[in-house]
Structure formats: C-alpha cells, structure tokens
Amino acid sequence: MSAPAVQARTGVPLPAAVATARLAGRMARLAGKGGTSLPGKVLTRMRPDAIARMSDRLDEGSVVLSATNGKTTTAALVASILEAHGTTLVHNRQGANMAGGIAASLLGSWRRGRPTGALGLFEVDEFWLDGLVRALRPRVVLLANLFRDQLDRYGELEAIADRWHQIVADDAATTTASGEPGFRLVLGADDPAVADLGIDRADVLYFGVQDVAVARDTADHASDATTCRICGASYVYTASFVGHLGHYACPSCGHRRPEPQVTADRVVLHGTRGSTIDLRLPDGTVTVDVHLPGLYNVYNALGAAALTHALGVPAATIAAGLTSTAAAFGRAETVRIGERELQLLLVKNPAGANEVARTLALAEDELDLLAVLNDRIADGRDVSWVWDADLEAIASRVRHVTCAGTRAAEMAVRWKYAGVAPDRIAVVTDGISAALDHALAAAPQDHAVPIHAIPTYTAMLELREELVRRGAAKGSFA
Amino acid sequence: MRIAALYPDLLNIYADRGNLLMLERRCAWRGIGFELTRSTIGDELDPDAHDLLYLGGGQDRDQQLCAVDLTTVKRDAVHAHAARGGAVLAVCGGYQLLGHHYALEPGVTLPGVGLLDLHTERGEGRLIGNVAIEVDGRTLAGFENHGGRTILAAGQEPLGRVLSGHGNTGVSGFEGARSGNVVGTYLHGPLLPKNAWFADELIASALGVRADELEPLDDRFEDAAHAGARRAAGV
Structure with a gap:
C-alpha cells in the first residue's frame, strides 16, 4: 500500500x-x-x-x-x-x-x-x-x-x-x-x-x-x-x-x-x-x-x-x-426567439415531470408545448416513466402540443390518453429544427404567448444547440 | 369492463398505470362501461365481480408482501376467477407471482399462486433492454428489466417467441406464458400503449367477444408508437 x-x-x-x-x-x-x-x-x-x-x-x-x-x-x-x-x-x-x-x-x-x-x-x-x-x-x-x-x-x-x-x-x-x-x-x-x-x-x-x-x-x-x-x-x-x-x-x-x-x-x-x-x-x-x-x-x-x-x-x-441565482443550464431557462419567449423545462422522470406539470398548471393562458422525448442512454432507454407522469393535470389546458424526439409517437399517445384531443397533437419526426418551427407556427400569432418546451436530457442539449444556432440562447462552453 | 388492479400501491414500478389507462380509454371511446377496483394487501377479492385482474411489477420487498397475500387471502378467489374464464394480465413481478414460486436468493423463496405452470429463479445480473416477441403471427414490443429467470414446465405454453431481446431466461427463446385467458409477460414500457392491438385482444377476451367485433378506433398515434417501439428493439 x-x-x-x-x-x-x-x-x-x-x-x-x-x-x-x-x-x-x-x-x-x-x-x-x-x-x-x-x-x-x-x-x-x-x-x-x-x-x-x-x-x-x-x-x-x-x-x-x-x-x-x-x-x-x-x-x-x-x-x-x-x-x-x-x-x-x-x-x-x-x-x-x-x-x-x-x-x-x-x-x-x-x-x-x-x-x-x-x-x-x-x-x-x-x-x-x-x-x-x-x-x-x-x-x-x-x-x-x-x-x-x-x-x-x-x-x-x-x-x-x-x-x-x-x-x-x-x-x-x-x-x-x-x-x-x-x-x-x-x-x-x-x-x-x-x-x-x-x-x-x-x-x-x-x-x-x-x-x-x-x-x-x-x-x-x-x-x-x-x-x-x-x-x-x-x-x-x-x-x-x-x-x-x-x-x-x-x-x-x-x-x-x-x-x-x-x-x-x-x-x-x-x-x-x-x-x-x-x-x-x-x-x-x-x-x-x-x-x-x-x-x-x-x-x-x-x-x-x-x-x-x-x-x-x-x-x-x-x-x-x-x-441572485439564475436558472441552471436548460433547467427552467427562458430564451427569446424573435419576439416570443420560449421556456425550457427539463423533464427526465415522473417526479420531475409532475412538478413541471404542476408549475405549468399555474400559467394564466392555454399552453403551447413542445414535448421532446428521446430514449438515448443518458435519457434512459426505457420511456415507461412518461406514463407515470401526471400529464392529466394540464391536459385540459393544452392548446397545442408538438411531439418530437426519438419516441415522438409514444409522447403523442401519452398526451392523447391524458385527455388532449388528437387534433391538438402533432408528431414531428424530422429533427429538432423542424419541431421547433412547427411549435412556433402552431402557436397563436400574438407573440406575447410563450412556448414551453419540455425535453428529456439529450433532447434539451439538442434543442439548446438549435437555439444557440438561431442566436436565441448563449453557448454554454464559451 | 370490470377490472381489479391487485396491489396497485405496491406493484406499479414500470408505469403499470399506463396499461390500465389504455384499457379504460379504449373502452370509454367505444361506449363500453368501465369500472376499476383496487385491491391491496388484506383486501378480500370477489371471484365473480371482475372481468380482468391486473398485476404489475414491484421492488423485491414489496413483491414479498404481495406474494404472501396473494397465496393466502386472495388465492381461492384468483383461482375461481381464472377457472370461470376470467382474464388475467400480469407483468414482470406480477408474472413471477403467477407461477409456483420465485427463488429470490439462497434461503428466500417467494410463494406463487400457481395459475401458470412455471417457476422463477434469480439469475446473475438483470436482463434489460428493448424487446420484441411474436405472438400469433403478430408483434408485441416493449421493454424488459428483470433479475428473475422464468422456467416454463414442459406443457406450459409461452406467450411468444423472442424476436429481439432476452425473454424468460435470456436463452430459451421464449417470452411470457399463457393459459387460456391468463397472460404473464416481462414486457413493460408499458406494454399496452405500445401494442394497441393487444389491448383490444385483452378487452375482447375479458368480455368474451372476438377482437374484430370491437368498434375500430383511429389508431394513427398508437400505430406510430408501436412502430417506434419495434424500431427501438431492432425489429
């Protein structure tokens, strides 16, 4: 020794x-x-x-x-x-x-x-x-x-x-x-x-x-x-x-x-x-x-x-x-895309998702969401947890939810069974940039209405990278 | 459609709630009445009051509590339910409890209720990952995560053949078990939201009709989610 x-x-x-x-x-x-x-x-x-x-x-x-x-x-x-x-x-x-x-x-x-x-x-x-x-x-x-x-x-x-x-x-x-x-x-x-x-x-x-x-x-x-x-x-x-x-x-x-x-x-x-x-x-x-x-x-x-x-x-x-603390990297971070605010709320397990849902339920207006579900190793390969998350708590408040990520359709099924009408749900499978465009286009023209993005961990990294590329968020490794 | 969820407070680890929600909504959209009863430790179970019994997965300690109750308080009712053709869906830990016993570790063996002719032994390491199996020429896809290896007796029919993933033992090539309307499987993820067709098979068998007699639903999202789960399993 x-x-x-x-x-x-x-x-x-x-x-x-x-x-x-x-x-x-x-x-x-x-x-x-x-x-x-x-x-x-x-x-x-x-x-x-x-x-x-x-x-x-x-x-x-x-x-x-x-x-x-x-x-x-x-x-x-x-x-x-x-x-x-x-x-x-x-x-x-x-x-x-x-x-x-x-x-x-x-x-x-x-x-x-x-x-x-x-x-x-x-x-x-x-x-x-x-x-x-x-x-x-x-x-x-x-x-x-x-x-x-x-x-x-x-x-x-x-x-x-x-x-x-x-x-x-x-x-x-x-x-x-x-x-x-x-x-x-x-x-x-x-x-x-x-x-x-x-x-x-x-x-x-x-x-x-x-x-x-x-x-x-x-x-x-x-x-x-x-x-x-x-x-x-x-x-x-x-x-x-x-x-x-x-x-x-x-x-x-x-x-x-x-x-x-x-x-x-x-x-x-x-x-x-x-x-x-x-x-x-x-x-x-x-x-x-x-x-x-x-x-x-x-x-x-x-x-x-x-x-x-x-x-x-x-x-x-x-x-x-x-x-004096600002939000940590990708956790409840708010960025601006043009005139519109986009709030990033990392969701990686049911307890976290329930708290995000509970927080979103406090918003005054109907909700425009971008839900990105990935099943890479850092996210957890098993996406079961989305079924434990109490999305029912905000289902009646959802104006539109854009579902994206490697398991986009599973996310859509979850929202549908939580009680969101299928015509308020979209599945976008051709990348985070297209998903972001879809969420922006689906939201009301009034730019004062924010979009809430609820990505899993690797989805948050991808989304943030896309926001940096569009000049909406600062790079993290400066 | 009257469902009893057994030990929903203890056997719920792999989002078993998703399976119950799937059954509930698909009945509601078709105008089929739906009733969910929760029956946990110490509760008597009425053998004639339910069309389907559901058991989910749990952690070792919780599973032990359930094993004792299932093989004493609820034993006769569960057997009577199955004997009159009632449906049973048991996933993961619940599946293990439908066999004769589960040898958890040296000196610790959980009793099983003996509805399926099989037993389970704790193996080296857990069998984890996306999984797809073939059932009656169709595909079931999901996720498995189990330390137990389930060995079927000679005459016991498996639920399906493993296309990708581990299944009952990792080497047998078979997954789950089925006897009449009693089904046990390791597939969670949860199982039914990824396999809407199988949810309908269960509803039909519980109600004593054929699946093609059920009113068709718009399953665009469900079909895409099924494809996604198959893709994840490489099938």
Whole structure:
C-alpha cells in the first residue's frame, strides 16, 4: 500500500497525464466531437488515482451532492451562495457528474500543479457516489432525494438506497479506524428513503418544508418509497409535497420524519416565475425570493442552504446567494426567439415531470408545448416513466402540443390518453429544427404567448444547440 | 369492463398505470362501461365481480408482501376467477407471482399462486433492454428489466417467441406464458400503449367477444408508437 507501488502500477506521471488529456480534449473539440467529460476520461484512464490526487490539492477540500432530481440546480444555487461568500470553486457546472466529468472539471482548473479554486463543488451521479466519495474524501455530503428514474440504467431504488447506506457505514468505519473526521451528512428529512440514512448518526443536518399550506390533497401516482424501511408498514402522510416527499410516520413502529434544522416555514409560490420563502436556519430566519419556479425548486434552495450552512456560511449570505441565482443550464431557462419567449423545462422522470406539470398548471393562458422525448442512454432507454407522469393535470389546458424526439409517437399517445384531443397533437419526426418551427407556427400569432418546451436530457442539449444556432440562447462552453 | 388492479400501491414500478389507462380509454371511446377496483394487501377479492385482474411489477420487498397475500387471502378467489374464464394480465413481478414460486436468493423463496405452470429463479445480473416477441403471427414490443429467470414446465405454453431481446431466461427463446385467458409477460414500457392491438385482444377476451367485433378506433398515434417501439428493439 505504499505510494511508490501505486506510482509504479499507474505508470504515467500526473503532469504528463494532465498534458495528454488536455491535448485529447483540444483535438476532440477541433474535430467537433466528444462531450464535456472526454479529457477527464482520458486522464482517469492513464491515472486511475487522478481525482484523489488532484482533489487533495484543494485548500478547502470538497463537497459532494447527489439526488435523483435537482442536482444541477442545487449545485448552481450552492455555487451562487459560495460566490457571494467569496469562495473560489472547482465545479462540474455543466452537470457531467460521473468520474470523467469530475476529472474534467479538475483538469479545467489545473494550473502549475494545483487547482485555481479553493473548494471542490461536485454534483455526483447516484450510482457513482460510492467510488467518488472514496476518491474525493469530501467534508460535506448532501443527499437530497431518491425518485424513480431511469431504472434500466440504475436498478431499483432500494439498490441505490442500499449503496448509499454502505457509503455512510464505510465513513463511520473509517473514522473509527483512523481517528480522522469523516464527512458531515446533510439529508432531506421529507424523503423517507434519504432521511433513514441518518438513523445511526448524531450530527446529521436535516432540511425540509414545514409550511403545510402548500401540501397537495392527494399523493402522486409516481410515489416511491412509501413503506417503512424498518418494519415494512406503509407510511401515513399528514402532508404530501412533491412525489413521496412530505411529513410521514409509520403507524406500526412509530418511526417518523426527523425534525429538520433547516426549513421553509412559509412558502408563497408565484406561478412559473418563482417563490418567496421564509428560510429558517440555526443562525436566523431570512426571507428569500427564489427565481426558479415550483415547490421542487424550494427543495433545491433548502438543500443548498443546508449544505452551505454546514460549511459555515451565515444566513444573510445564503439569502443573498439564493436570490441572485439564475436558472441552471436548460433547467427552467427562458430564451427569446424573435419576439416570443420560449421556456425550457427539463423533464427526465415522473417526479420531475409532475412538478413541471404542476408549475405549468399555474400559467394564466392555454399552453403551447413542445414535448421532446428521446430514449438515448443518458435519457434512459426505457420511456415507461412518461406514463407515470401526471400529464392529466394540464391536459385540459393544452392548446397545442408538438411531439418530437426519438419516441415522438409514444409522447403523442401519452398526451392523447391524458385527455388532449388528437387534433391538438402533432408528431414531428424530422429533427429538432423542424419541431421547433412547427411549435412556433402552431402557436397563436400574438407573440406575447410563450412556448414551453419540455425535453428529456439529450433532447434539451439538442434543442439548446438549435437555439444557440438561431442566436436565441448563449453557448454554454464559451 | 370490470377490472381489479391487485396491489396497485405496491406493484406499479414500470408505469403499470399506463396499461390500465389504455384499457379504460379504449373502452370509454367505444361506449363500453368501465369500472376499476383496487385491491391491496388484506383486501378480500370477489371471484365473480371482475372481468380482468391486473398485476404489475414491484421492488423485491414489496413483491414479498404481495406474494404472501396473494397465496393466502386472495388465492381461492384468483383461482375461481381464472377457472370461470376470467382474464388475467400480469407483468414482470406480477408474472413471477403467477407461477409456483420465485427463488429470490439462497434461503428466500417467494410463494406463487400457481395459475401458470412455471417457476422463477434469480439469475446473475438483470436482463434489460428493448424487446420484441411474436405472438400469433403478430408483434408485441416493449421493454424488459428483470433479475428473475422464468422456467416454463414442459406443457406450459409461452406467450411468444423472442424476436429481439432476452425473454424468460435470456436463452430459451421464449417470452411470457399463457393459459387460456391468463397472460404473464416481462414486457413493460408499458406494454399496452405500445401494442394497441393487444389491448383490444385483452378487452375482447375479458368480455368474451372476438377482437374484430370491437368498434375500430383511429389508431394513427398508437400505430406510430408501436412502430417506434419495434424500431427501438431492432425489429
């Protein structure tokens, strides 16, 4: 286990590996190929320990966050708060959140043998969390929620929950064995599958929504994790907010939602524009305007507030940071095409789709939609989830929906069975540009009427690229 | 059309709601009355009150809870329903519970209700991907994602022949099982929205008529979605 042995096995010295990976990235860009994470993949291929070695040089260490929904937005909120706090960051901002993406962001900040940022802020894919926690040895780990998402790629929810439990157990074992402190755990109290991760730990920081006035009347169809992990009985909810997030208790063994220390005590939703919340932190209560729509973004803001509180950021700075955040890349981003506004709302699983539907239901006018359903690997090959999404909630409000993507017709069938008349549905199969043209032509001539685009992940990337090409959106890699 | 969804709160992981919605709307558009009853753990099931029983897929722990209930509380009613020709559609985890047993891991075996002559064993890794099978000369397309390998007894008729994908075991070349009006399959995605013709076959068999006696519907979108699912499976 000595360092020279590792050196011998891994071969290429780190500086040489860094130079080669950079060159590979440049060549791929010149060839017009390769994603954000390609140079990172090259780097970790040559030096499997690159992430551990490079993150070791971060003066303030790393923080890691994971969830099924809201990772990129929560990380953007954390970044905004930490920037207000004066902390420089190494951050996988574009959401490339597996090992390659994280290595690429370290590589991008690497100058003369060290990173230019002081703190690593990494959103991490649910399934890559264990390996990356071992490599990054973060100070704080935020785990926000677990929803049904892309089961073909990830296996069942419980399998992920079990892996996460193992990460927490490993951290405790390492701490006991080495005497070195492990990570501080920040958990969503309103998600039973996540809150249970803290059962055996004393120093967990929990966050949750307290304002039951914004609870819904009935639970979603897409609800997950509704049985008690300890005894198997079904949880009883006294308040249900987003999917299976809410105030719950087990009627059989008495296990219940932990009392959170970071809370939204009052929530006022402002349609598709945002919300105002009374945010209570251990060091004070602040009123915050969140310029991102829907209750799901209130959860993202709470997670970001809890994580930064754990890093010692004062309440007033957290409020300032949350208020100044613009929408993350492709998540509730609004762009202008000529006179008309187009709002991009990423949809990738039923819980996310339900929240987008709930937000769209608040719009004042009838809805003109561009729904793009792809089934590439990054979207999830299995498109079942569109049938779990509660599109019925807005079906009666749809003036026209243009369906596109690799599974455009399945999307059309979904809208039809949700209750949208077939003559309000169009299927466009010849590319994103044609689909966008169709959606623009089908909308009323009054340009004040916005179009809402609801693409899956790769569809969002394609659509955004098309918008950049038309000069409507800014490029992301400038 | 009277449907009982069994354990809809627990066996629903692959958007099983889409299958029920498909049946509901296609009945409604034809003026066929539709009634959906939910019957979960502990609920008695009336063996004479339903035309079709539906079981979906679930996570291991939920499936265990359902297995116990299905083989005790609901056992006699399920057998009586099938014996008088009532239709059953079971997908994924529900399909496994229609067999004799499911050997989940060493020392853990779930009991099955024994409506189909088969059993299931946990295999190495999950069988995941787009899948297409041939049923009575037509194609069913969908998505499969299962850790269990289902082995049919010698006389048990499969639902179909695998054209692309894994099917019951990944090697047998067969998918699902069928005995009279009882159908079990691993195909989800969900199954019926991608295969409107099969939804109509089920409606017809549950109502005791032929599918071609049902009023035709405008299936432009459904046919395109079926083609899309076949394309995804490479068929």
